[in-house]
Structures are given as C-alpha cells and as structure tokens.
Amino acid sequence: xxxxxxxxxxxxxxxxxxxxxxxxxxxxxxxxxxxxxxxxxxxxxxxxxxxxxxxxxxxxxxxxxxxxxxxxxxxxxxxxxxxxxxxxxxxxxxxxxxxxxxxxxxxxxxxxxxxxxxxxxxxxxxxxxxxxxxxxxxxxxxxxxxxxxxxxxxxxxxxxxxxxxxxxxxxxxxxxxxxxxxxxxxxxxxx
Amino acid sequence: xxxxxxxxxxxxxxxxxxxxxxxxxxxxxxxxxxxxxxxxxxxxxxxxxxxxxxxxxxxxxxxxxxxxxxxxxxxxxxxxxxxxxxxxxxxxxxxxxxxxxxxxxxxxxxxxxxxxxxxxxxxxxxxxxxxxxxxxxxxxxxxxxxxxxxxxxxxxxxxxxxxxxxxxxxxxxxxxxxxxxxxxxxxxxxxxxxxxxx
Amino acid sequence: xxxxxxxxxxxxxxxxxxxxxxxxxxxxxxxxxxxxxxxxxxxxxxxxxxxxxxxxxxxxxxxxxxxxxxxxxxxxxxxxxxxxxxxxxxxxxxxxxxxxxxxxxxxxxxxxxxxxxxxxxxxxxxxxxxxxxxxxxxxxxxxxxxxxxxxxxxxxxxxxxxxxxxxxxxxxxxxxxxxxxxxxxxxxxx
Numbered sequence: 230x231x232x233x234x235x236x237x238x239x240x241x242x243x244x245x246x247x248x249x250x251x252x253x254x255x256x257x258x259x260x261x262x263x264x265x266x267x268x269x270x271x272x273x274x275x276x277x278x279x280x281x282x283x284x285x286x287x288x289x290x291x292x293x294x295x296x297x298x299x300x301x302x303x304x305x306x307x308x309x310x311x312x313x314x315x316x317x318x319x320x321x322x323x324x325x326x327x328x329x330x331x332x333x334x335x336x337x338x339x340x341x342x343x344x345x346x347x348x349x350x351x352x353x354x355x356x357x358x359x360x361x362x363x364x365x366x367x368x369x370x371x372x373x374x375x376x377x378x379x380x381x382x383x384x385x386x387x388x389x390x391x392x393x394x395x396x397x398x399x400x401x402x403x404x405x406x407x408x409x410x411x412x413x414x415x416x417x418x419x420x
Numbered sequence: 421x422x423x424x425x426x427x428x429x430x431x432x433x434x435x436x437x438x439x440x441x442x443x444x445x446x447x448x449x450x451x452x453x454x455x456x457x458x459x460x461x462x463x464x465x466x467x468x469x470x471x472x473x474x475x476x477x478x479x480x481x482x483x484x485x486x487x488x489x490x491x492x493x494x495x496x497x498x499x500x501x502x503x504x505x506x507x508x509x510x511x512x513x514x515x516x517x518x519x520x521x522x523x524x525x526x527x528x529x530x531x532x533x534x535x536x537x538x539x540x541x542x543x544x545x546x547x548x549x550x551x552x553x554x555x556x557x558x559x560x561x562x563x564x565x566x567x568x569x570x571x572x573x574x575x576x577x578x579x580x581x582x583x584x585x586x587x588x589x590x591x592x593x594x595x596x597x598x599x600x601x602x603x604x605x606x607x608x609x610x611x612x613x614x615x616x617x618x
Numbered sequence: 619x620x621x622x623x624x625x626x627x628x629x630x631x632x633x634x635x636x637x638x639x640x641x642x643x644x645x646x647x648x649x650x651x652x653x654x655x656x657x658x659x660x661x662x663x664x665x666x667x668x669x670x671x672x673x674x675x676x677x678x679x680x681x682x683x684x685x686x687x688x689x690x691x692x693x694x695x696x697x698x699x700x701x702x703x704x705x706x707x708x709x710x711x712x713x714x715x716x717x718x719x720x721x722x723x724x725x726x727x728x729x730x731x732x733x734x735x736x737x738x739x740x741x742x743x744x745x746x747x748x749x750x751x752x753x754x755x756x757x758x759x760x761x762x763x764x765x766x767x768x769x770x771x772x773x774x775x776x777x778x779x780x781x782x783x784x785x786x787x788x789x790x791x792x793x794x795x796x797x798x799x800x801x802x803x804x805x806x807x808x
Contacts, residue, residue: 275621278776280773282773282777292767358787359788376787397785399781458660471649494647503660579639597625
C-alpha cells in the first residue's frame with residue numbers, strides 16, 4: 230500500500246513538473262513564429278539563409294566563444310539566456326518572386342496582443358522594415374524583424390532576452406561592413 | 421605561437437537551401453584517412469594532404485600577406501602542421517584546422533615583420549600587363565573585410581568553387597555563399613569606382 | 619549577377635566573373651614540391667592530458683555507479699512494515715525527471731535544431747553495460763555535440779549578422795546614420 234502510494238505521488242510530481250515545463254515551453258513557443266510556409270521560396274531564391282538554432286544548441290555553442298577576445302565576449306553576452314535564433318532570408322534575381330500572402334502569413338502571427346510593433350519604416354522603392362517585440366513584464370522575451378524588399382524577404386526571430394543595443398552594434402564586427410556603400414578608396418599612384 | 425586544436429565537423433548546404441546531412445561519426449572522409457595514415461607513420465600521405473590543401477593555404481595567405489612571401493609561408497605552414505598533427509582531435513577537421521593555422525600565421529607575419537614597399541616594374545608585355553592588372557585587383561580585394569577577401573581569393577584566384585571552399589576551409593556552405601555574394605558586390609563597386617577615377 | 623556561376627560555375631556564365639578569373643588566375647598557386655626534412659617527426663601526443671582525461675572519466679564512472687546503485691537499492695527496498703503509531707506521511711519521495719538518453723540530448727523532443735544534423739540511431743542503453751561501451755558512448759556524444767556546436771557557431775554568427783544588419787537598416791531609415799559606430803578590429807577574424 231505504501232509502495233503504491235509512493236509510486237502515485239512520484240507519478241503526480243513528475244506529471245506536474247512536465248505540465249509546468251510544457252507551460253513554460255508553450256509561453257516561450259508563442260514567441261516563435263511559424264515560417265515553414267515560406268520554405269518553398271528557397272527553390273526560387275538566388276540565395277537563401279535558413280538558420281534554426283534552439284536554446285540547447287545556443288548553450289552548447291556559447292562555450293566556443295572566447296571570453297578573452299573582446300568581440301567574441303560580446304557575442305557570448307548577447308546570446309546568454311537566449312531561447313532560440315531563427316532566420317529565414319531569401320534574395321531573388323527578379324521582383325515579384327514572392328507574394329503578399331507570403332508576407333501576410335508572417336504578419337498575421339504578429340497581430341496579437343503579445344507582440345508590439347516598435348518600428349515600421351516604409352518605402353515604396355526600398356520596401357519596408359518592421360520590428361516587433363514581445364515583452365514579459367519589463368524584459369524582452371522575443372524579437373521579430375521583418376524586412377520586405379522587392380527582391381528580398383527576411384524574417385529574423387529571436388527568442389529570449391535580446392539586448393537590442395548589443396545586437397545592432399554587431400554590424401561592422403568580424404569583418405562585416407555596414408550596409409551603406411563604402412566611400413571610394415583612393416589608391417596611391419603606382420610607380 | 422599558432423597552436424590550434426579543432427574538432428569542427430563540416431556542414432554543407434545545397435544551392436536550394438536544403439540542409440545536407442552532416443557526416444556521421446561512422447563515415448570517415450578521405451582527408452581523415454590520410455591524416456590517420458600520417459599519424460600511423462606514413463609520411464607519403466602527408467604529401468597527398470599537401471597537394472589537396474596547398475591551394476587553399478596559398479589563397480588564404482595571398483589575401484593577407486605580400487605576394488612575395490606567400491610561397492615560403494606555404495612551406496612553413498605545412499611543416500608546422502606536420503609537426504603539430506597529433507594535436508588535431510578530429511581527423512576530419514584537418515581543413516578547418518589548417519585554415520586557422522594559416523590565418524594565425526598571416527597575423528603573426530604582420531606583427532613581427534616590417535613590411536617593405538614593393539617596387540613595381542614597368543610591365544611592357546601582354547602577360548606582364550595582365551599580371552600587373554591582377555595585382556591591382558588583388559590589392560582591391562585585400563582592402564575588403566577579412567571574411568570576404570579570403571573567399572574571393574579562393575574563388576577567383578585559386579579557382580575553387582563555393583562547395584570546394586566550404587569543404588576545404590570548414591566553413592558552412594551558407595557562410596561561403598553569403599561571403600561570395602556580398603564580397604563580389606563590394607568588389608564590383610570598388611572596381612567600378614576605381615575605373616571611374618582612372 | 620549570376621549567383622550560380624559565382625557559386626559553382628553552373629548556369630549561365632557571368633562575364634565579369636569570368637574576366638576576373640582570367641586575370642586573377644595569373645596569381646594562382648603553382649605546385650611546388652613539399653620539403654619535409656627527414657628528421658622532422660610529428661610531436662608525440664601529450665600524455666598528461668590523456669592521463670587527466672582517463673582520471674576524469676574514471677571519476678565520472680564511479681559517480682555514475684554510485685548514483686545507479688543508490689537508485690537500484692531504492693527500487694528493490696522491501697515494503698515498509700506498518701507499525702502502530704507510525705505516520706504514513708513519513709515516506710519521503712523525491713521526484714526527478716527521467717534522465718535523457720544520449721541521442722535525445724542531440725536531437726531530442728522539442729529540440730528543433732534544423733541544421734541538417736541527425737544523430738546516428740542508437741538502441742536504448744541496456745542496464746548492464748561494460749565499461750568499454752560506456753566510455754565509447756560518452757566519447758561519441760561529446761565529440762558529436764562538439765562538432766554540432768562548432769558548426770552552429772558559424773550559423774549563429776551568420777544569423778546575428780543578418781539580424782544586426784536589418785535592425786540598423788531600420789534605424790538608419792528612421793533617424794539617419796547611427797551616431798556611434800563600434801567597429802572594432804574590422805580586419806581581425808573571430
């Protein structure tokens with residue numbers, strides 16, 4: 230009888246723990262966008278970036294960033310605590326390779342009270358960039374950047390406490406130039 | 421000075437963006453077999469590794485150090501790699517390991533060597549003019565960020581394709597593709613602007 | 619720009635790229651014989667590290683064995699004999715989540731690491747295994763995990779670059795060029 234009771238209590242505890250984990254996971258999951266409807270665009274794109282890194286992999290990867298190298302230390306700090314990094318980016322040779330429906334399938338997931346649009350820049354010629362945040366209290370728990378261009382479609386989805394300042398400062402490090410065209414290089418006359 | 425231990429396995433992505441299965445632990449690449457043979461005492465196998473990877477090492481160096489120093493450094497790097505081969509944990513990661521040694525060696529070259537100014541000869545003949553033009557373009561490539569210039573040199577100078585660059589250097593195909601695409605964009609811009617000034 | 623040709627020389631040739639290949643090809647590596655002196659030998663592996671690794675593995679095995687023995691004893695302990703005056707709530711139960719199998723740690727349920735890496739399928743670990751098998755599994759798991767994380771590092775950097783670029787693009791479009799530009803060691807590889 231005692232053994233049966235012990236087993237029941239153990240089972241109940243495990244179930245409760247699993248339910249709790251599922252609830253937490255579900256909360257984190259809601260910050261995750263479903264972007265697999267866009268996978269078919271890879272066949273049309275001249276260039277595709279498709280990155281899916283979950284929390285476990287982030288933690289494993291963080292160990293490979295040096296704490297002494299200042300650039301890598303910043304990256305390590307940035308990814309500390311993140312629950313997932315998901316990027317889909319398609320570049321096309323011609324305009325019109327993706328449809329408004331494709332973009333709407335992403336936007337519709339962001340039209341919920343959980344997401345707040347903090348930035349929206351529209352340009353008929355250059356497309357638009359939208360930035361959404363999900364917050365838990367005063368902390369950011371999710372970020373989405375949706376960049377829509379006539380020849381490019383990019384969705385960035387980062388789960389967890391993102392430091393926007395640190396993230397925006399990354400551009401220019403590791404040899405990646407700014408997006409602006411660099412000023413012409415004046416070459417010395419050859420002898 | 422440039423001791424490196426690497427365990428990275430390689431990930432390839434096709435041009436359609438579909439991930440390809442990484443090599444499982446049970447499969448051993450030809451390069452890994454050669455490394456194991458060298459460690460077992462077969463020096464000839466290292467010669468074969470040299471043949472396979474010398475263009476990559478040459479290209480990485482060409483992107484970073486004066487052209488006149490490259491050939492000596494290639495030999496130096498392979499000699500060092502031969503001596504330090506037992507420190508390589510994963511035989512299949514030889515390419516990435518060797519690439520990192522090469523980059524580190526190039527950095528050390530600049531740290532410990534006073535650079536001299538190359539005197540340009542008067543290139544009269546057609547071949548020499550072509551070579552002179554090549555050196556001008558190489559200088560422009562060298563002014564690009566690290567990630568782009570190395571990939572461009574391997575592609576345009578050494579004639580390696582994108583998948584080959586990924587295979588040899590241990591970079592992912594996605595990274596190589598992005599570097600090639602964006603690097604080429606920058607290069608075109610700089611060459612275009614340079615031509616306008618000339 | 620024909621990206622296929624730039625990528626792997628397939629598709630329609632890109633004239634500009636071909637011209638660059640033609641010109642820059644004059645600087646291509648020309649095979650030279652490798653001069654490897656006969657007296658040069660690969661350095662012996664450092665024994666101290668191996669000894670340390672073995673010692674650490676043995677320590678872990680002892681610890682794991684201790685935990686397993688304790689768990690086994692709990693499973694086969696005789697049922698408590700009811701005594702007068704004994705409070706049945708004295709039985710303490712600790713609930714712990716079921717430990718994950720090695721393959722679950724790599725691509726377990728809920729872990730959607732879509733890097734195209736799948737762990738080799740392994741049968742569930744038998745309860746009674748010899749020491750050699752335990753060592754082999756641990757090594758494989760560690761090496762495979764390390765390989766996966768190394769590959770993911772590249773992917774992660776790529777993802778962060780794209781994210782950063784798009785954020786800054788949005789910022790520039792709204793407020794103009796950023797006031798601070800923390801480009802550090804632009805020519806230094808990570």
